[in-house]
Amino acid sequence: MKSQLKHQLNSTVHVRKSLFSTVKDKVELEVSGVVYEAPLTRIAKVLKWTAIASVAGIIGLFPVFFTIESKLPLVARAALFTTTFAMMATSLIAVTWAFKPYVTRIRVLQQRLLTNVGANPIERMAEGVNINITPKSLLLMDTMDFFGRKVTHVTRVESLQKLENVFFRTFKTTSQTTLDSHEAESLRNKEEIGLETKDKVVSSNANDYYFVHLDLGLTSEFERILKIVENKES
Incomplete structure (x- = not known):
């Protein structure tokens, strides 16, 4: 009787081990x-895109700026363009520095x-x-x-x-x-x-x-x- 009970217990343990061995x-x-x-993610993106668009716009207007007829001499046009571009570029650099981190x-x-x-x-x-x-x-x-x-x-x-x-x-x-x-x-x-x-x-x-x-x-x-x-x- 004892040997039979022991055999049943061993069988039960073996079945449980087999069941969970795959888990x-x-x-x-x-x-x-x-x-x-x-809170300012959207605003930060808008500022970045605006600054980039401003610099890109100035660069795109470069040929137009110097080809249209105007009473301004070439030197004055160059100075005006350089000043405007520098301001836009400075703004872009400031925004990039501020929002990089x-x-x-x-x-x-x-x-x-x-x-x-x-x-x-x-x-x-x-x-x-x-x-x-x-x-x-x-x-x-x-x-x-x-x-x-x-x-x-x-x-x-x-x-x-x-x-x-x-x-x-x-x-x-x-x-x-x-x-x-x-x-x-x-x-x-x-x-x-x-x-x-x-x-x-x-x-x-x-x-x-x-x-x-x-x-x-x-x-x-x-x-x-x-x-x-x-x-x-x-």
Whole structure:
């Protein structure tokens, strides 16, 4: 009787092991929801496009400016054109400098639990509702390039340094963000982690600057990021 019962128990354990041997849990990465969104993104893009259009317009009018009949001598025309072009170019340079570090949105590249049966995923479960933010967490910080197109900077939280009394700059990176092979592979497969294929993604370098509105209502997730940065410096 005992031997029969032992045999049944062993059989049950064997069946359970066989059932779950094909199930494997592995950690994957995914893009979280937005933890910060800038209020002036649309205005920044309009200013950039207006400044670029102004310079392009002046350049386009160059041949017309010197070919139309006018009582102004050639030297006066050249001086007027040069002055106008310099003003427009200065405006473009100022707008480009001011909004280069402007962060339009921040998300977090976080872990998720991917459960597979065999090779086919059957269930995806986020590890908790809240976003888990640590010094090693990777932030996806969206900025704009010269033409106002989105550029996503991958920045590790621990590399950020908060700046005080620096005009239009609130954070500086103290080191380059390096990725392990798993993180790099995940970022190459953009669609699988929630990014768009057309997104331009780059790693932050040392001495990169970023501007975030810290005077507005911040999400609890971003406040945790800020606390980590401030505690690191204390």
